[in-house]
Amino acid sequence: MVERPLILVSNDDGVQAQGLRCLAHWLVSLADVIVVAPHEARSGAACSITTGKPVSVTRIEDTPGCRIYSCTGTPVDCVKLALDRLVPRSPALVVSGINHGDNASVSLHYSGTVGCVTEGCVRGIPSIAYSLMTRELKCDFTPYQKAVLHITSWVLQNGLAPGVFLNVNFPHVPLLQGIRVCRMARGRWESEWDDTSCEDTFRLGGHFVNLEPEADDTDYWALQHGIVSVTPLHIDVTDTPSLSQLQSLTLPIL
Amino acid sequence: MVERPLILVSNDDGVQAQGLRCLAHWLVSLADVIVVAPHEARSGAACSITTGKPVSVTRIEDTPGCRIYSCTGTPVDCVKLALDRLVPRSPALVVSGINHGDNASVSLHYSGTVGCVTEGCVRGIPSIAYSLMTRELKCDFTPYQKAVLHITSWVLQNGLAPGVFLNVNFPHVPLLQGIRVCRMARGRWESEWDDTSCEDTFRLGGHFVNLEPEADDTDYWALQHGIVSVTPLHIDVTDTPSLSQLQSLTLPIL
Numbered sequence: 284m285v286e287r288p289l290i291l292v293s294n295d296d297g298v299q300a301q302g303l304r305c306l307a308h309w310l311v312s313l314a315d316v317i318v319v320a321p322h323e324a325r326s327g328a329a330c331s332i333t334t335g336k337p338v339s340v341t342r343i344e345d346t347p348g349c350r351i352y353s354c355t356g357t358p359v360d361c362v363k364l365a366l367d368r369l370v371p372r373s374p375a376l377v378v379s380g381i382n383h384g385d386n387a388s389v390s391l392h393y394s395g396t397v398g399c400v401t402e403g404c405v406r407g408i409p410s411i412a413y414s415l416m417t418r419e420l421k422c423d424f425t426p427y428q429k430a431v432l433h434i435t436s437w438v439l440q441n442g443l444a445p446g447v448f449l450n451v452n453f454p455h456v457p458l459l460q461g462i463r464v465c466r467m468a469r470g471r472w473e474s475e476w477d478d479t480s481c482e483d484t485f486r487l488g489g490h491f492v493n494l495e496p497e498a499d500d501t502d503y504w505a506l507q508h509g510i511v512s513v514t515p516l517h518i519d520v521t522d523t524p525s526l527s528q529l530q531s532l533t534l535p536i537l
Numbered sequence: 538m539v540e541r542p543l544i545l546v547s548n549d550d551g552v553q554a555q556g557l558r559c560l561a562h563w564l565v566s567l568a569d570v571i572v573v574a575p576h577e578a579r580s581g582a583a584c585s586i587t588t589g590k591p592v593s594v595t596r597i598e599d600t601p602g603c604r605i606y607s608c609t610g611t612p613v614d615c616v617k618l619a620l621d622r623l624v625p626r627s628p629a630l631v632v633s634g635i636n637h638g639d640n641a642s643v644s645l646h647y648s649g650t651v652g653c654v655t656e657g658c659v660r661g662i663p664s665i666a667y668s669l670m671t672r673e674l675k676c677d678f679t680p681y682q683k684a685v686l687h688i689t690s691w692v693l694q695n696g697l698a699p700g701v702f703l704n705v706n707f708p709h710v711p712l713l714q715g716i717r718v719c720r721m722a723r724g725r726w727e728s729e730w731d732d733t734s735c736e737d738t739f740r741l742g743g744h745f746v747n748l749e750p751e752a753d754d755t756d757y758w759a760l761q762h763g764i765v766s767v768t769p770l771h772i773d774v775t776d777t778p779s780l781s782q783l784q785s786l787t788l789p790i791l
Contacts (some may be wrong), residue, residue: 329583332581435784444776464784476618485591490730522701522770
């Protein structure tokens with residue numbers, strides 16, 4: 284009998300999040316699933332790791348094909364700890380999400396959901412982050428099930444190039460208009476700090492601005508047109524053209 | 538009279554760190570300096586942001602050419618808050634460090650020092666991260682002063698291409714052997730979790746492994762040969778070759 288593949292699942296909204304539970308439940312149809320996720324919400328955790336204090340992990344559930352652990356660390360800690368200490372065999376995939384909130388354009392840099400799969404990719408495992416463009420904590424994820432299973436199966440079967448991982452975002456629509464492979468939009472967050480009742484104390488808020496709204500080959504454009512965006516990312520973020528352009532910086536001065 | 542440029546400085550080792558204080562002190566020779574840095578050490582903070590609770594900032598020092606704020610947020614929060622609420626005019630540069638510990642190869646993904654300048658770059662400001670390959674909290678930074686001022690002056694004068702920022706790492710040697718523009722080495726951390734006295738509780742540790750030790754065009758190779766590595770990074774981490782290679786993933790299935 285051929286052993287089923289193993290998929291490691293994590294997220295940044297915490298182990299009780301609805302998006303994580305849907306994702307893990309669906310993936311049991313493709314593979315054995317092990318979930319290692321933060322015990323509380325860690326939105327905006329990016330690729331942060333826990334230095335200077337210990338991290339604990341607890342097995343909280345065991346159902347056929349799916350074992351769930353809760354971890355006091357960051358999303359990346361969860362993936363690192365799972366791979367080093369918890370998985371019974373090497374996972375075929377690392378999958379994170381489904382995040383409550385999109386991680387398109389530069390938002391991916393702040394995302395713990397994307398952090399999880401950055402770590403999966405560093406470890407040489409094909410990895411996919413899934414996010415949904417709504418901040419609602421309770422919502423209907425069923426419109427996205429078919430696309431999640433299609434993309435996950437595709438990667439299980441075809442793999443990804445070394446150093447490449449996928450950032451998948453779903454528009455919050457009842458009927459998806461398709462799937463598109465696209466690049467990150469240029470964008471940024473603006474007016475990010477809201478005042479509080481206390482002077483010199485602020486709360487992060489703001490809104491995202493797409494700096495190239497007309498470009499139809501970006502993740503943000505796809506989302507705004509009801510299309511699933513699949514953005515391949517690379518772990519090596521070297522800007523290759525600059526390697527030659529910056530040569531005059533190295534004139535002997537020491 | 539021409540107004541002096543303004544440089545925003547931050548870090549992830551905290552506002553009292555020696556590396557930050559040296560850097561800010563040196564940069565006053567080039568520009569007015571405003572420091573906004575975490576009130577405590579935030580190593581491994583990556584691009585994390587504070588969601589769900591407020592962030593406070595306090596002005597703690599004012600010396601000629603240099604104003605210093607302490608902030609309860611992450612390194613990226615510090616840069617965001619500085620740019621939105623604290624700077625008197627738009628900075629010419631965002632500079633972070635000098636980090637106590639290198640941020641070469643994939644370590645940059647976990648680095649709050651690199652997080653600061655990722656944010657500077659998102660905001661359209663030329664940005665440079667400086668890190669030193671030692672974890673010592675007290676060390677002699679003077680061997681690096683000349684190179685810091687050279688690289689910073691070069692970027693002040695020449696700028697950087699849109700979306701590009703610099704990750705500079707210093708070897709921990711008394712006499713630098715040169716400056717080299719180089720790409721990220723492929724590498725990863727291994728054996729990362731140390732046991733504690735408590736079962737199911739672990740402490741992050743481990744060691745970095747360079748997966749291409751013979752390649753002489755990488756940041757890690759330069760550092761191991763006493764050479765300063767200058768690695769240009771790009772904010773757009775899309776893997777362009779995959780955009781066409783993944784087309785079969787988008788077959789109509791919905």
